[in-house]
Amino acid sequence: MSRGAGKDDQARNRIDWERMLEGVRGLVTYEASLQGYTSFRIGGPAEVLVEPADVEDLARVVARARAEHLPVFVVGGTNVLVRDGGIRGIVVSLRQLKGIRQEPDHVLYAEGGVGMPTLIGYAIRRSLAGLEWGAGIPGTVAGCVVMNAGTRLGEMKDSVKAVRMVDSRGLVADIRADQIPFSYRRAHLPRGVVAGVWLQLRPGDHDQIEHRVKEYLQYRKHTQPLTLPSAGCVFKNPPQDSAGRLVDAAGLKGARIGDAQVSEKHANFMVNVGHARAADVLALIKKVRAAVKKTSGVKLELELKVVGQA
Ligand SMILES: Cc1cc2nc3c(=O)[nH]c(=O)nc-3n(C[C@H](O)[C@H](O)[C@H](O)COP(=O)(O)OP(=O)(O)OC[C@H]3O[C@@H](n4cnc5c(N)ncnc54)[C@H](O)[C@@H]3O)c2cc1C
Numbered sequence: 001m002s003r004g005a006g007k008d009d010q011a012r013n014r015i016d017w018e019r020m021l022e023g024v025r026g027l028v029t030y031e032a033s034l035q036g037y038t039s040f041r042i043g044g045p046a047e048v049l050v051e052p053a054d055v056e057d058l059a060r061v062v063a064r065a066r067a068e069h070l071p072v073f074v075v076g077g078t079n080v081l082v083r084d085g086g087i088r089g090i091v092v093s094l095r096q097l098k099g100i101r102q103e104p105d106h107v108l109y110a111e112g113g114v115g116m117p118t119l120i121g122y123a124i125r126r127s128l129a130g131l132e133w134g135a136g137i138p139g140t141v142a143g144c145v146v147m148n149a150g151t152r153l154g155e156m157k158d159s160v161k162a163v164r165m166v167d168s169r170g171l172v173a174d175i176r177a178d179q180i181p182f183s184y185r186r187a188h189l190p191r192g193v194v195a196g197v198w199l200q201l202r203p204g205d206h207d208q209i210e211h212r213v214k215e216y217l218q219y220r221k222h223t224q225p226l227t228l229p230s231a232g233c234v235f236k237n238p239p240q241d242s243a244g245r246l247v248d249a250a251g252l253k254g255a256r257i258g259d260a261q262v263s264e265k266h267a268n269f270m271v272n273v274g275h276a277r278a279a280d281v282l283a284l285i286k287k288v289r290a291a292v293k294k295t296s297g298v299k300l301e302l303e304l305k306v307v308g309q310a
Pocket residue numbers: 039073074075076077078079080094112136137138139140141142143144145146147148149150151192193194195224226230231232233305
């Protein structure tokens with residue numbers, strides 16, 4: 001559906017989508033606002049947003065999209081900036097894939113849409129240690145695998161045992177962790193959608209695990225702007241340095257374009273202080289990169305995923 005299409009064109013296209021998605025049991029929304037699906041609360045709509053009912057439903061959506069040569073973008077929502085024109089094609093949210101189960105030998109299986117905070121709460125209740133480093137990371141477990149989310153204390157790759165994928169043909173396949181090369185904020189996975197993750201944890205003392213999680217959450221509260229919408233760290237840390245330190249050294253803490261602002265609390269966070277547009281955030285990113293290049297000679301790389309059209 002192109003922008004500015006007449007009502008008839010829109011109706012015809014709507015019917016095509018409906019035919020294409022026939023049999024999909026999950027929730028389908030047309031021209032869905034993605035602001036409620038992103039922690040930044042910024043960005044245009046998804047042409048079609050699908051929330052598959054289960055893995056089989058997800059596989060059906062991916063296979064149909066492939067047959068029609070349509071792109072599929074998966075949104076967890078906490079490290080993305082959706083441009084103001086939104087995302088054409090199919091956007092998938094795994095919000096309905098939220099099952100967790102415990103398996104033998106201290107292994108947890110979590111469906112892709114499970115939030116990290118929920119997963120960590122589940123592990124605490126079962127006295128399973130190994131995920132405490134991730135306390136306060138708001139992404140889905142699938143998004144955290146794809147991004148190899150981490151902190152100074154640990155990374156997703158330390159616990160991943162295997163990944164269930166729906167590949168680009170719509171086939172379900174399980175991949176062992178030793179077949180997945182992980183690097184800084186990236187898992188080198190085949191094309192497709194992460195539908196679930198097995199995590200190898202270890203038995204621990206309930207109170208100690210809970211204490212560590214509370215400590216890390218407290219530390220985040222002091223160091224990160226958690227009361228304003230953001231998408232976490234905007235830039236990757238350059239080797240042996242910190243992107244926040246470089247932005248601060250360039251004098252840009254608090255710099256603002258429109259309603260997008262470099263956080264006063266943590267210079268590698270940008271926050272939405274009102275009704276920021278993606279264009280504001282992108283202009284601020286450009287300004288920060290230029291200033292850091294000038295003051296320290298470092299070319300900052302984006303950690304944030306920028307998607308969609310202007
Ligand atoms: C307050 C705050 C604090 C944060 N702290 C940290 C931190 O300490 N460490 C850290 O690493 N990150 C941090 N983040 C960033 C973010 O939570 C992580 O990057 C997380 O891994 C993103 O997960 P997500 O589900 O939101 O994925 P998204 O941000 O939506 O997606 C990231 C990328 O993964 C892809 N993707 C998502 N799900 C799937 C899937 N199921 N299958 C295939 N591809 C998929 C997307 O298409 C996109 O390309 C923070 C964010 C916030 C807002």
